[in-house]
Amino acid sequence: MNYRHAFHAGNFADVFKHALLTRLLVYLTRKDSPLRYVDTHAGVGAYDLSGPEAERTGEWRAGIGRVLAASPSPQVAGLLQPFLDIVRESFPDEGPRRYPGSPLLAKRLLRRGDRLMLCELHPQDVRKLEVEVGRDRRVTIEARDGYAALNAFVPPPERRGLVLIDPPFEQRDEFSHMLNALLKAHRKWNTGVYALWYPLKDPAGAGWFCDSVVKAGVRRVLRVEFEVSAYDPAGPMSGCGMLIVNPTHGIEAEARLLLPELARLLAVGQGGWKVEELAGE
Numbered sequence: 555m556n557y558r559h560a561f562h563a564g565n566f567a568d569v570f571k572h573a574l575l576t577r578l579l580v581y582l583t584r585k586d587s588p589l590r591y592v593d594t595h596a597g598v599g600a601y602d603l604s605g606p607e608a609e610r611t612g613e614w615r616a617g618i619g620r621v622l623a624a625s626p627s628p629q630v631a632g633l634l635q636p637f638l639d640i641v642r643e644s645f646p647d648e649g650p651r652r653y654p655g656s657p658l659l660a661k662r663l664l665r666r667g668d669r670l671m672l673c674e675l676h677p678q679d680v681r682k683l684e685v686e687v688g689r690d691r692r693v694t695i696e697a698r699d700g701y702a703a704l705n706a707f708v709p710p711p712e713r714r715g716l717v718l719i720d721p722p723f724e725q726r727d728e729f730s731h732m733l734n735a736l737l738k739a740h741r742k743w744n745t746g747v748y749a750l751w752y753p754l755k756d757p758a759g760a761g762w763f764c765d766s767v768v769k770a771g772v773r774r775v776l777r778v779e780f781e782v783s784a785y786d787p788a789g790p791m792s793g794c795g796m797l798i799v800n801p802t803h804g805i806e807a808e809a810r811l812l813l814p815e816l817a818r819l820l821a822v823g824q825g826g827w828k829v830e831e832l833a834g835e
């Protein structure tokens with residue numbers, strides 16, 4: 555458990571992940587009926603961008619820093635607005651800046667009758683998460699393995715909701731863990747929306763993971779990928795992806811608008827993007 559998200563908060567991968575997560579939640583909260591949000595790898599909830607970790611890498615400046623300074627087209631600005639409104643709340647012109655993690659974004663977007671189940675394994679991060687989002691009756695935080703907990707969390711009583719699986723990819727077999735957790739949960743709850751983030755550090759591994767989901771018979775699968783530079787096996791992470799099972803209505807079209815603009819804003823080399831339906835109804 556060496557991975558610390560504080561070094562990477564607000565980087566291009568977070569912007570990609572959180573922009574899509576926000577669009578999924580915006581859609582799900584349009585219907586009145588309550589929903590459940592499950593975050594298997596929650597992190598600390600909000601990140602101090604003036605802290606030593608974020609300062610050391612400066613990754614956020616090439617990520618959310620660029621997006622906040624840009625003027626995207628009106629259509630894309632509208633899609634990004636719910637995400638950027640929450641970011642701006644913690645982004646004063648002067649003073650310490652913070653970047654909201656997935657639990658905080660979800661907490662801000664969900665309604666009174668919705669519930670959030672958050673898992674985090676690192677004891678220090680659990681304490682921070684409790685301070686950041688724990689004082690809310692809608693939120694349950696469990697200090698346990700998110701993969702194992704997911705099996706106990708589904709199907710949720712609301713029968714509507716979204717599961718975010720966003721592991722640190724410290725382990726070589728992370729794709730296998732993600733696959734097993736998804737398939738197990740999907741067998742119990744095949745109507746939930748599942749969003750699984752992955753890095754493009756091992757394209758063959760990512761391809762294997764996506765193919766395996768489809769081969770296992772999961773229907774309604776969308777693969778979304780985003781690169782800020784050309785893939786270099788010896789270089790830093792150049793891109794990332796999200797596999798979305800049961801994508802919400804309109805997310806595919808929204809991703810096709812958002813990603814070219816994000817690629818334009820965030821590319822440091824040859825950027826690119828891809829939106830592909832891997833399995834239909």
Ligand SMILES: C[S@@+](CC[C@H](N)C(=O)[O-])C[C@H]1O[C@@H](n2cnc3c(N)ncnc32)[C@H](O)[C@@H]1O
Pocket residue numbers: 555557559571593594595596597598599654655656657673674675676679698699700701720721722
């Ligand atoms: C990529 S970060 C999560 C970022 C967060 N989802 C966000 O978007 O703001 C991954 C987190 O998973 C935690 N973690 C690692 N292994 C875990 C496990 N098996 N179960 C739950 N959390 C785990 C790490 O401590 C780290 O905080």
